[in-house]
Structures are given as C-alpha cells and as structure tokens.
Amino acid sequence: MKIKNLVFGGIFICGVIAGCNDAPKTVTEKIEETIPSVNEHTSENSLSWAGVYEGVLPCADCPGIAVKLELDKKGTYHYHSYYMERKADTIHQKGTFVWKATGSEIILMNNGQPDSSAQYRVIEGALEKLDIEGKRIEGNLAPNYVLKQTKVEEGSK
Incomplete structure (x- = not known):
C-alpha cells in the first residue's frame, strides 16, 4: 500500500510541476513575440x-x-x-x-x-x-x- 501511495504521489507531483511550466505570458513576452528581433531578417x-x-x-x-x-x-x-x-x-x-x-x-x-x-x-x-x-x-x-x-x-x- 505504501509503495502504491508513493507512486501516485510521485505522479501527482510531476503533474503539478509540469503544469507550472505553462504559466501565462507577461505583457512584455506577448509584445516581444509580435516584434521582429533586431537580428531577424525581414x-x-x-x-x-x-x-x-x-x-x-x-x-x-x-x-x-x-x-x-x-x-x-x-x-x-x-x-x-x-x-x-x-x-x-x-x-x-x-x-x-x-x-x-x-x-x-x-x-x-x-x-x-x-x-x-x-x-x-x-x-x-x-x-x-x-x-x-x-x-x-x-x-x-x-x-x-x-x-x-x-x-x-x-x-x-
């Protein structure tokens, strides 16, 4: 039973960590996506x-x-x-x-x-x-x- 709880607990923690990587973008990040980089060829x-x-x-x-x-x-x-x-x-x-x-x-x-x-x-x-x-x-x-x-x-x- 303890091993089962550890496995489920580990999967739960991995899911939480993976979910944190998709944090909403800041306004600055959104603006930077629409403006070409100085080094980008246009x-x-x-x-x-x-x-x-x-x-x-x-x-x-x-x-x-x-x-x-x-x-x-x-x-x-x-x-x-x-x-x-x-x-x-x-x-x-x-x-x-x-x-x-x-x-x-x-x-x-x-x-x-x-x-x-x-x-x-x-x-x-x-x-x-x-x-x-x-x-x-x-x-x-x-x-x-x-x-x-x-x-x-x-x-x-």
Whole structure:
C-alpha cells in the first residue's frame, strides 16, 4: 500500500510541476513575440525596397489599372494610377506608409488612417498587392497583382 501511495504521489507531483511550466505570458513576452528581433531578417531590414514600383493590376471592365508607386526611406509614398483605355483622370495620392509587425508588409496611410485596400508584401524586387484583409491573393490571377521595382533609391538598404 505504501509503495502504491508513493507512486501516485510521485505522479501527482510531476503533474503539478509540469503544469507550472505553462504559466501565462507577461505583457512584455506577448509584445516581444509580435516584434521582429533586431537580428531577424525581414523585408524592411534586408532588402533594397525603397524606390519605384510599376505594373498593371487587373480590372473588371478595362484592360487594367496602370500603377506607379514610389516608396522612400523616410516612410513616404507617391501613388499614381489610371484606368487604361478610359478617359478618367489619373489618381494621385501621397502620404506615409507603415510597416506591419512582421517587417515584410506595408500599408499605405490615407489621411492619417491605414488604407486596408492599399497593403503590399515587400519581396525581392517587387511588391505583391494584398487583399483587403492583408492576405496574399491566390488563384490564376495572383501573378498579375505584382508591381515590379523599376528604380532603386540610392543608398537604399
């Protein structure tokens, strides 16, 4: 009987000790999980991303939307677009952009507010347009949602 109690007691103590290892994370630990380490390679700190990006994005009722997006190291952008084969004016916007916590995506700010329709994943030599939820666009048209870098800002990286 004594051996049985010792075995059950030992199992109970091991369970208590193992349960203590799953202590809730502190606020600092939770924040640190979302912020890339200084030594972690991200698009922001590893790529020559500042420069000019151009491409033609898909359009439902025209041949495409011609886009030119200029990003600079100061965190500002100039955006120009027009609907091809339409008599519509060119859209010009300028403002700032912010990096998401991952360090690989940016979101353009519009009047000081994040513009969910203007999110991009920064990759080597290009920007991938993301959907309104910040997710990658998938399917047959996915390759058409890429703006190629046509000019690199001097001193970039």
